[in-house]
Amino acid sequence: MNTVLLAVVVVLALVLLISLLIILSRARLTDRLLAVQLLGTLGVAILLVLAVVMQQRAFLDTALILVLLAVLVTAVFTHRQRGGKS
């Protein structure tokens, strides 16, 4: 079962790599933010799988913090954009 889980991690890491390339290829800030959100979710998924593979509960706490930080990025950027506009 661990082999399957590690294969899942590899696929998730590939998706993460491609979404990093998407961030590089986009010009607009909003599109980049979308890819950053995908990065956050992928990181959480990888951490969840690794928590089961390595039997470490600390990974789950890290996943919780990562979820919170991923949404904070968007909040800060959109707030700054609005402040710049009005």
Place this chain on the structure above:
Amino acid sequence: MILDALSVLLLVLGLFFFVSGLLGLWRFPDTFARLHALTKADNLGLGLVMTGLLFQVPDVLWAIKFVLVWLLALVASAVNAHLIAVSLHRQQEGHDESA
């Protein structure tokens, strides 16, 4: 054994949603359409991967924490999508007024 099979099935489904969300992010022409594709991938992909892992956890506390992570991810994803959509809408309105 059957739990393992169920687990693999759910994990593969979750990976499918992640990959399709990535494809949507890569190929869709409009930012609103990309937002749509991304939110599906976020919620359903993470949810299915989490459910697949739920059959492999050692005790109940782990399972509770997994579900909590997913619920928090749902709330975060909804807030995120709302913020991005409002910001985008405002940008386009401002652009239309100035043009």
